[in-house]
Amino acid sequence: MGLAACLVLIAVLLVPLYRGVVLTRFLAAAADAAALAGADSASGLEAGFPCERAAQSAALSGVRLEECTALDGIVTVTVSGELLGQRLRVEARGGPPVCVWCA
Template sequence: MAGSIIAAGVAGAAAVLALGLTAAGGAAVESQRIAAVADAAALAAADAASGAVAGEPCARATEVAGAQRASVTLCALDGLVATVTVGARYAGLPVSATARAGPPPVSW
């Protein structure tokens, strides 16, 4: 009888640990996905700012982020450099990432 109680406790603890690790892994994947969306949105905004593609830079960033189930929470331009913050939700919690894109800095 004592062995079955211990076995049930070990099985329960393993199930709780597996659930926690699965949630943590999913959060890590979502974090990387949102970072990639922020990169793509910033590149789209920078391309529009430079004239490489038509359109308003922040509208292009919003379009790219929306295609990936994310929303732009901040879009700022400093010349041809675009800084974009995107956000989404994972398991009911907010996830966000910020990226910058533009021409390389001039070095003399």
């Protein structure tokens, strides 16, 4: 009986932690997708304004786009989600690849 109670207590304590890890990974993927969508628009590959494209991508992922900046073809976004009353924020950047032979 004591072992079962300990296992239940451990599960109750670990489930919110696990949910936080899962949400953070989900937010990171959504931020990456939004930044890349904005970068596609900034480079001219896709039509539209970079931050509008990033906002559309974030909305499709079901997250909130908090910040977006587009400068010199590089788009930086911050998306957020909420877990147990706490706001989790993740930032990502998207842009052209870095040329190591160009310098």
